Amino acid sequence: MNSEQQAKFNEVRDGIDEVDRELVELIARRLDLTGEVGKLKAGLQLPLYDPQRETELINDKRQLAEKRGVSPELIEDLLRRVMRESYINQSKSRAKVETVIDKNIVVVGGRGKLGSLFVKLFKESGYNVSVLETGEWDDGQKSLQEASLVLVSVPIKVTDEVIKQLSGLPDDCVLADLTSIKLRPLKLMLEVHKGPVIGLHPMFGPGINHLAKQNIVACSGRRIESDHWLLEQLRLWGANVTMIDAKQHDELMGIVQVLRHFSTIAYGYHLKAEDPELQSVLSVSSPIYRLELAMVGRLFAQDSGLYSDIIFSNPDNIPMIKRFIQRLNELLVMLENKDIDGFKAAFAEVTSWFGSSADLFLQESNRMLSRAQESSR
Numbered sequence: 001m002n003s004e005q006q007a008k009f010n011e012v013r014d015g016i017d018e019v020d021r022e023l024v025e026l027i028a029r030r031l032d033l034t035g036e037v038g039k040l041k042a043g044l045q046l047p048l049y050d051p052q053r054e055t056e057l058i059n060d061k062r063q064l065a066e067k068r069g070v071s072p073e074l075i076e077d078l079l080r081r082v083m084r085e086s087y088i089n090q091s092k093s094r095a096k097v098e099t100v101i102d103k104n105i106v107v108v109g110g111r112g113k114l115g116s117l118f119v120k121l122f123k124e125s126g127y128n129v130s131v132l133e134t135g136e137w138d139d140g141q142k143s144l145q146e147a148s149l150v151l152v153s154v155p156i157k158v159t160d161e162v163i164k165q166l167s168g169l170p171d172d173c174v175l176a177d178l179t180s181i182k183l184r185p186l187k188l189m190l191e192v193h194k195g196p197v198i199g200l201h202p203m204f205g206p207g208i209n210h211l212a213k214q215n216i217v218a219c220s221g222r223r224i225e226s227d228h229w230l231l232e233q234l235r236l237w238g239a240n241v242t243m244i245d246a247k248q249h250d251e252l253m254g255i256v257q258v259l260r261h262f263s264t265i266a267y268g269y270h271l272k273a274e275d276p277e278l279q280s281v282l283s284v285s286s287p288i289y290r291l292e293l294a295m296v297g298r299l300f301a302q303d304s305g306l307y308s309d310i311i312f313s314n315p316d317n318i319p320m321i322k323r324f325i326q327r328l329n330e331l332l333v334m335l336e337n338k339d340i341d342g343f344k345a346a347f348a349e350v351t352s353w354f355g356s357s358a359d360l361f362l363q364e365s366n367r368m369l370s371r372a373q374e375s376s377r
Contacts (some may be wrong), residue, residue: 027082030248031089038090048090048238049212054083064301077367087238091210099126102227103148106130106140108162113206114178115153121211121237134162144169149230151187151200152177156309167192174230176200180253181313182219184244190221197221198230199246201253212238219246254320261299261307262321268296287369 041048058079062072105122109115110131122129129145132140134154144150150169154162159179166189169175175193178184182199189197199219206212216222216239218231226243234241244252282290299307311317334343351358 004290020214031081031085034086034089035093038093039097041090042094042099045236047236048087048094048210052291073367077370087212088209091212091238092307095124095347098377101126104128104143104146105129106143106147108150108152108166109130109134109154112153114202115151117206118151118178120152125236134158137165143328146170147173149176152179156181156313160188163188163192169193169195171195174198174224174228176230178202180310182217186219186221188363193321196223196228198224198228199249201249210238213240214238215240215242217241217249218243219249219299219310239336250316254314254317255306258311258317259324260316261322262311262317263324264296264299265307268300291369 016136018053019175030295038048040046058076061075061079065072065075105127107115107122107129108127109117113134119131130140130143134141144166145168147163149175150166152159152162152175156179159177163175163185166175172192172195174196175189176198177189177198179185180201182201183302186197186199189199191318198221201217203215203217211234216234217271218234218241220243224231231241231243281293285293331343331346333339334346
């Protein structure tokens with residue numbers, strides 16, 4: 001490279017650096033604006049997350065990218081990452097808006113990880129919040145007698161015992177729980193309380209900054225309509241609230257949570273017994289296998305009690321897991337018998353069951369893998 005080429009090379013690089021600086025400034029400006037939006041949303045009682053607005057924004061910018069000869073996928077990835085930060089920024093801004101809501105919230109187990117998250121959210125939204133732990137019943141009687149909502153956030157194994165101690169609540173008080181099973185706690189809450197009852201299952205862990213795009217399953221027990229103030233508050237925080245029957249919830253959780261957790265634990269248990277050198281496994285793993293291994297490792301980095309509670313909480317989980325093992329054995333028999341045609345036929349049946357969702361999942365996973373590949377370098 002001669003001196004003229006070197007000078008041109010340096011000039012172009014300097015230009016890239018300048019554009020990067022401008023990009024940082026633009027993102028900072030956008031975050032300032034989203035902070036203002038967060039304050040205005042709080043005053044207007046608008047939800048943190050507006051799915052229609054987000055979809056329209058992304059589609060518009062994808063079209064603009066195409067006109068400019070820029071990859072629409074690149075722009076969408078960039079926007080989604082920026083918007084995640086925007087939701088965090090909006091949530092912080094909303095918390096600074098001084099509002100007072102004339103409702104008293106009691107969170108039983110409010111010093112736990114999930115309970116403390118809801119304590120924080122309710123306080124930021126202007127509610128009067130009290131925390132009651134299981135050994136503080138005598139001291140907490142006054143707050144219970146004045147409660148607009150009693151939210152039970154304790155481990156599954158003590159949920160029944162806690163609910164049984166909550167009789168005598170005001171007739172207009174909402175009694176709700178946050179456990180991952182719904183049929184049994186809901187039945188018990190209906191027995192001890194004559195007022196509004198609802199079962200809630202947050203489909204996320206406590207280590208989040210906001211509820212935007214987070215899913216919460218709600219199972220109505222008594223006098224909880226779709227526009228009830230509690231459900232509206234969850235939506236204002238940005239959550240997607242799905243209302244289903246408690247029995248259906250528990251059946252679906254057998255697939256969504258229990259079967260996935262059990263198979264992940266079994267895979268990790270098998271890895272430990274096989275005892276491969278972990279770094280060697282990672283060194284030959286493509287992004288998708290590294291991501292799958294990361295999800296296994298992620299589970300084992302958490303509290304075993306959480307997963308054992310979920311898996312052991314419902315006796316109906318056992319037949320589900322047995323059916324899963326039976327189908328594993330069916331595929332194993334095909335392998336042992338070198339039944340490739342049978343294996344392909346089984347594969348085709350599953351493909352047909354997924355239908356058009358298979359292609360959508362392929363596109364979604366490709367975007368996830370692209371981000372995983374970048375972060376693993």
